[in-house]
Amino acid sequence: MTCGPVQPPGGPEGVERLLTSAFEGLAAGVLLVDARGRILAANPRAEQLLGRRAAAMAGADAHDLLHRGPDGAVIPRSQCVLLAVAEHGRPAWGDSDTFLTGDGRALPVRWSAAPVVQAGRTTGLAVLFADMAGSSAPVGREAARVDLLEDLAEQLTLVSAITEVLSETLDVEEAVDRLGPLLVPKLADWVAVDLRTPEGEVRRVAVLGPQGRDTALEAWRGPLPPPTTLSRSALVRVLHGAQPVLLGPHEMAEPPDAPLAAVQAGFLRVLGATSAAVVPLTSAREITGAITAVRTRPDRPFTDRELALLADIGHRAGVAIDNARLFGEQRDIATAMQRHLLTELPQSRGLQLAARYRPAPAGSRVGGDWYDAFELGDGSTALVIGDVIGHDLRAAARMAQLRNLVRALAWDRHEAPAAIVERLDDAMTSLTDIPMATMILAYVEGPPDGPRQVRWSSAGHPPPLLLPTTGSPSDGRARYLEAGQGIILGAGGDPERPTGRQQLPAGSTLLLFTDGLVEVPGADLGAGLEELRRLAADLTRLPLEDFCDRILEAIPSGSTDDTALLAVRVPPD
The missing domain is CATH 3.30.450.40 (GAF domain)
Incomplete structure (x- = not known):
């Protein structure tokens, strides 16, 4: 056994000469085919076996031109195992098919094909074949050459598969x-x-x-x-x-x-x-x-x-x-930053507040989701839920910038939520490098003993969910508040951002959330929203902290985003 460093014989140039010699001198046919099934090259033995010149085959569809079944009949493209090599990136072989020669004969062949992979993407395939009816099947040194090529192709396929799997x-x-x-x-x-x-x-x-x-x-x-x-x-x-x-x-x-x-x-x-x-x-x-x-x-x-x-x-x-x-x-740094910046909820007069934040699952990227709540000078309670576009540490830092801007503008100006969101859009564009963000700014207003109302403006964010204390999920009373919807922050401004208004009945719960709670890549967002509506309606009688815990447990499997939610409950009469 040898120990120590291993160097390829002759280095890269030696390997290239070996492959060139094998391609040109094999007693087996070799075809190189692109990802769409078109023939790129054929070695001399392939020309001889098929009775076709390589130049005449170049650009032709390999399946249509050559590949036939055991009896010489045409194989439907959907059933072609050879074409599936390029489509699925896995090797294949056959020993009962035929290739159509230039003079119209069905040549019985044994063939094997391996994908050609570049930068993790299948760009074509290499096909080796031999005449099973005659004496052209390689033997001795030629058989060893065929085995070498097949072995190299199998190893390249293995390395490609490992690279692809690990990169995911x-x-x-x-x-x-x-x-x-x-x-x-x-x-x-x-x-x-x-x-x-x-x-x-x-x-x-x-x-x-x-x-x-x-x-x-x-x-x-x-x-x-x-x-x-x-x-x-x-x-x-x-x-x-x-x-x-x-x-x-x-x-x-x-x-x-x-x-x-x-x-x-x-x-x-x-x-x-x-x-x-x-x-x-x-x-x-x-x-x-x-x-x-x-x-x-x-x-x-x-x-x-x-x-x-x-x-x-x-x-x-x-x-x-x-x-x-x-x-x-x-x-870990981004998650710690986010948790540090998430606000301790105020002791609002006559309201119950609860919030949760969950980082993205392990192996997923961190995001810029956040919630906030604070008292305003006029006694109303400001609620904020938002998501800065991006999935990295920068997104978390940008989230902190936007959170502070919202707080400063809302406290300084006693204006409607829509006016504050409009000012925020201008400030974000001028003072930060935040490309885009979604957000809801809402004010819960009214005396501690009621009645209460909520005014809000949404910048491209999922709508709030209003949950009365009575009723079942099937009676339609748990509903999304679709009013107040404006365009996303950073998309060019909205000169007339809308404001939504809604009375909050005694005992009702208002749920604000980010899309990680309802969205799974490749799944229907509408279905996720409906699932949340039904679940929340079933849980609305729970104490607010338990309600939030149960909602968070229902994050759909396959979610790759972080999630924030903020719940407000008006005390019952």
Whole structure:
């Protein structure tokens, strides 16, 4: 077994020469096809087998021109397995189809196709085929070349799938969970993933085998001994920046020279490892951990080429994990900022107030949602709910700017909500870099012993929900207040922003909320609003704090946004 750095034979130029030679000299036909199924290139053997010149096939639809069923009949495009490779990005093969030759014959072929992926997107496919009726099926060195190309295509597909899967999450644990099933059993019988913690410790966060997470091996997960710098252990050296390492029976039998080396040796022994590869999880900033891939069949040791592939996967996984950690740090800062800025609700005369804020689910981006409530000089209570456009730390900072502007304008000017929102729109455009935001500014007015009314103006925000104390969700009395709707802040101004007015009956509840409570990507917003209306109507008899808790629990699964809600209840007579 070899240890230490792995370099591709001949470097990138050598690989390119190998692929060019394989394409031109194979005893099997090769077609390169774009994502829409058009032929881009054909090697000499494909020209010979099909009786067609490559130049004549270029630009033609591969399915219409060539692909036929076992009896030579046309295959409907919707049932074409070959075309599905480009559509779904997964390899496919067949051994009972025919290709139509230039002289009209149906040529029985064995074919395999793999997607060609660039920047995470399938841009076409490579098709290898051989004549099953004659003697053109590759043998000997030519068969080895075909196997090499197919193996390279399969590895490229695996790397593409791993890149795509890891890029879809910003959660460290989820990234690890997604990585394992892609490596087992395609590249390894077992995989262990170790991560460095921000405190400098090392934890084994996953042990994955043929059945996924193996409960019998849970004892091997958890904190690991510190990686002593002087140890010869492959895992210790990789965690300290060494190149990927291959281990055979001889290397794994060496006596451990450090506590972490002893743990790793015991782990490999329990698995019955006959070959192992240890590669770092790397990013531009740091080494975030290591992957240990294990095989248990003596006749199938890891090769240098597979080690290079695992090293590439380790780098991609390391970048994804580092990105997830950076995102988590930013998200924690933004969430803390938001919670710090969310107002302690006033003790309003004759009103009950309650509010809730929930950050976006783990792995989602933080947003700029906020609520606010404060007493005005004339004794009315101002209510604010809003959402600054954007999903990052900047959105949270912008939310703080807008919140303070609203407070200052509302306190300084005893004007209608619509006038304040209009001034806010002008100030936001002139004094901040906030691109757009939605918001409702509402005033609850009237003496403590009633009657009460609410005046509000909405800048593109979901409407308030009014809930009387009596009635059921089916009688229509729980309803959204659609009046007072104006355009979003930052969209160019609204010279006549509207004001809505509504009496608040004794015992009624007014609910203001952000769209994270009702909106799920790809789902119908109207359905989400109706679901909230029915739920809130069912819960309106609960104490206000319990009411808010139950509403927040009902955030739809699949929601990726943060959520704020503010509830006001008028005491009953």
